[in-house]
Amino acid sequence: MPADPANGRREITVSDVAAAAKVSKATAARALGDYGAVSEAVRDRVRAAAEQLGYHPNALAKTMNTGRSNSIGIVVGDIENPFFGQATRGAADVAKAAGFDLILLNSDEEAGAEENAISVLLAKRVDGFLVAPASTTVPASLHPAVESGRPLVLFDRVADGLDVDTVVADNLAGARRLTELLVEAGHRRIAFISTIGHEGDYRLGDRLGSSSVNDRVTGFTAVLGEAGVPNPEAFVRLNARRDGVDAIVRSLVDEGVTAILASDSLVAQAAFRTLRDLGVAIPRDVSLVAFDDADWTSLSDPAITVMSQPIHEIGAEAARLLVRRIAGDGAPTEHLVFPQVLIERESIAPPPG
Amino acid sequence: MPADPANGRREITVSDVAAAAKVSKATAARALGDYGAVSEAVRDRVRAAAEQLGYHPNALAKTMNTGRSNSIGIVVGDIENPFFGQATRGAADVAKAAGFDLILLNSDEEAGAEENAISVLLAKRVDGFLVAPASTTVPASLHPAVESGRPLVLFDRVADGLDVDTVVADNLAGARRLTELLVEAGHRRIAFISTIGHEGDYRLGDRLGSSSVNDRVTGFTAVLGEAGVPNPEAFVRLNARRDGVDAIVRSLVDEGVTAILASDSLVAQAAFRTLRDLGVAIPRDVSLVAFDDADWTSLSDPAITVMSQPIHEIGAEAARLLVRRIAGDGAPTEHLVFPQVLIERESIAPPPG
DNA sequence: AAACGCGTTGAGACCGGTCTCAATCTAGGT
DNA sequence: ACCTAGATTGAGACCGGTCTCAACGCGTTT
Known part of the structure; x- marks a missing residue:
């Protein structure tokens, strides 16, 4: 039976x-x-x-002959990361209102796991995919999804060579603004830290695995270059997951860097702790700015100046777009870019000396 | 077609x-x-x-005649809440390793939405349920789940009159310890704040909607009573979602309360902000302690003394138990209770004056 | 050489719904 | 009273797998 x-x-x-x-x-x-x-x-x-x-x-039996499961698959880096928690919530609310449920999978920003997730979702016959792609440059793991003919919407990052809808924030402008703030305060030796993986030293023009980080780095080096700082790419520190934010910050301090731009709030948090442990005062000795208005950034001493993204809305809008596609909207591919907003607090000061 | x-x-x-x-x-x-x-x-x-x-x-076709969908439904209050993010991640990892995927639903701590969620999951023929029940005292929304015969494991809170497995933290002991710390520092006028809803003033013995909060309040009032504080129940402030933590904290300060025990990190955060805005110094004027080692609690100034719960592990263990039940483990119902651990920081001082 | 056993293979029922199509019923038109 | 269009209803195929059961092929036993 x-x-x-x-x-x-x-x-x-x-x-x-x-x-x-x-x-x-x-x-x-x-x-x-x-x-x-x-x-x-x-x-x-x-x-x-x-x-x-x-x-x-039995919804499954229904799905079998209608071909619609009323569920959408969402693949995030790590649901424990507040960023994805918020984006997922935004997507879940929109999905629910449209009669869809979410099947959630974590990719750990790893292509293999992502491909696996897609395959599971494919087998479960989800009506569409919501993915924060692990890699912008090598989106091979997403091919099965697009080949399935079921709609796919990317959020937080885009993917090269894939004609699909995307919903991201304006990271380039955000990074520019943040860097400008630092430059205007008089800084010249500013470091950018991200956990993104990259082979060898970063060189101008290198494409990074995450389009968001890529845009941030691009904005960062551009402003530095315009300010006349030679070799701005030398101040880009990647692979922070592998090397550890702590170690990177320590060497940065040794090298006399006077300001740090953290690519996300988790990196910022680690940097903040290290600077505190080192007895380096923020912002007197080193200025610190970051992306994402994480709750701690307004509670810490000093409060951190950040570039805030409408995370909830990014998730919601991605879901809205997906739901429309599922309903059969054949309009041309859309690439939504949400503005980021600066929240000035107390973590910037002129460089010491 | x-x-x-x-x-x-x-x-x-x-x-x-x-x-x-x-x-x-x-x-x-x-x-x-x-x-x-x-x-x-x-x-x-x-x-x-x-x-x-x-x-x-087509996994669905397979499910149709094997009767197993290899997916488990998880119902949380709000995935955006870091607590649920962590618990969900713990559960997701265990589930994945056992070959299951997660269908995620938010209940917003509301019985109607919870019942709805269960019904959706029932229709999708999940193999089991992981639920943080919205109400301990009126778990009617869970009945369809247990009646379906598919295993159900509750986490973070238990439910009255339901013979199902539960995985929670030792909130009673945790609350006792936290309150003792405050009492030992010399406090007598200590308030407990929670967002949990409750009709009218709290009276000793009232059952609260969340077993976790219930245990915390019980531990809190017990220690206060043992310390000889008259009418400890008068210091319990519920309905903070409806009334606003800010308003509650302001009136508490007016009433001359010298210490606050926040039932979760979100309440603590709001209280922290209000105290700061009021110019009330922590811990000199008012001591503040809370549950959950949220990241900001170690970054704020002062850092907050908290009672930490093994959240990730609670989610993981609940999933482990569920997977075992799905596999046919007919052992008697289990009620796991994880110890909480105190993390002493700088937010407690003797009462002023 | 007949009988037996075991590994392979095919036919077709079945899971629990949806959907097509023909049969039946009803009411309105003349 | 007779015909017909439209509303209801039933029978059975179908979705894409799994699974039972019978049939088949072939080496080994006696």
Whole structure:
């Protein structure tokens, strides 16, 4: 006896209800599924029987012949990361309102896991995909998704060579503004730190795995260059996950860097701790700015100046777009870019000396 | 043509592969599904055909006759809340390792939404449920889940009158310890703040909607009572969501309260901000302690003394238990209680004056 | 050489719904 | 009273897998 959750009981099916209501299976299904034409009397009788038997429709069987599962798959780097928590919530609310549920998978920013996630979602026949792609430059793991013909919307980062909708923040402008602030305060030796992985030293023009970080680095080096700082690329420190933010910050301090731009709030947090442990005062000795208005940034001493992103809205808008595509909107691919907003606090000061 | 994602292409099925490999559908299914007996030659031939055609198994069809969906439903209050983010991640990792995926639903701590979520999960035929119940005292929304016969594991809170596994932290002991610390520092006028809803003033013995908060309040009032503080229940402030933490803290300060115990890190955060805005110094004027080692609590000035819970582990253990139940473990119901650990920082001082 | 056993294979039922199509019923038109 | 359009209803195919069961091929036993 399949479809049996290990315990004795069998699930009640349309046939059971039909028998109880003394109508055909087809009629019962119509009454229950609210489609086709059924007389009011019969419909009530069937509904009553269903209620009485404790009938719960099997959405899977429905999916089998409608081809729609009413679920969308969402692949995030790590749901524990507040950024993804917020984006997921935004997406979940929109999805729910449109009658969809979320199947959540973590990629740990790793292509293999991402491909795996896509494959699982494909097998579960989700109606669409919401993905924060692990790699902008090598989006091979996403191919099965686009080939499936089911809509895919990327959020937080774009992917090269994929004609799909994207929803991101304006990281280039945000990075420029943040760097300008530092430069205007008089800084010349400013470092950019990100956990993104990269082979060898960063050189101008290198494409990074995350389009967001890529844009941030681009904005950062551009402003530095315009300010006449030679070799701005030398101040870009990647691979912070592998090398450790702590170690990077320590060497930065040794090298006499006077300001740090953290690519995300987690990096900023680690940097903040290290500077504090080192007895380096923010902003007197070193200025610190970051992306994302994480809660701690307004509570710490000093409070951190940040570039805030409408994270919740990015997730929600991505879901809105996806839902529209699922509904059959064949409009040209969209690339939404949300503005970031600067929140000035107390972590910037002129360089010491 | 059903099962078609709106675009032209039809999905490749076992039958297609069978035809291409010139074997029966049954044999192809065996080769692909890795069950039954198939000669090596045929298996390779079928696999090659599948590969060539781009066959992707339909997990739903499989679920239909095995009765197992390999997905588990998780219902949290709000995935945006770091607590649930962490617990969900813990659960996701365990689930993934066991071959399950997560269907995520937010309940917003509201019974109606919770019931709805359960119903969706029931329809999707999840193999089991992971729920942080919105209400301890009125767990009616969970009944359909237990009646379905599919295993249900509660985490973070228990539910009255439900014989199901639960995984929670030792909130009673944690609250006692935190309160003792305050009492030992000399405080007598200590307030407890929680967002939990409650009709009218709190009276000793009242059951609160969340078992966690209930235990915390119980521990809190008990220690206060043992310290000889009259009417400890008068210091319990609930409904902070409705009334606003800010307003509550202001009136508390007016009333001359010298210490605050925040039931969670979100409340603590709001209280911290209000005290700062009021110019009330922590801990000189008012001491502040809270549950959960949220990241900001170690970064703020002063850093907050907290009672830390193994959140990640709570989620993971709940998932482990659930997976075991799904596998058919019929052992008696388990009620796991994780110890909380105190992290002493700088937010406690003797009361002023 | 007949009988037996085991590994393979194919045919077709089944899971629980949806949907097509034909049969039946009803009411309105003349 | 007779015909017909429209509303209801039932029978059965179908979605894409799994699984039972019978049939088949072939080496080994006696």
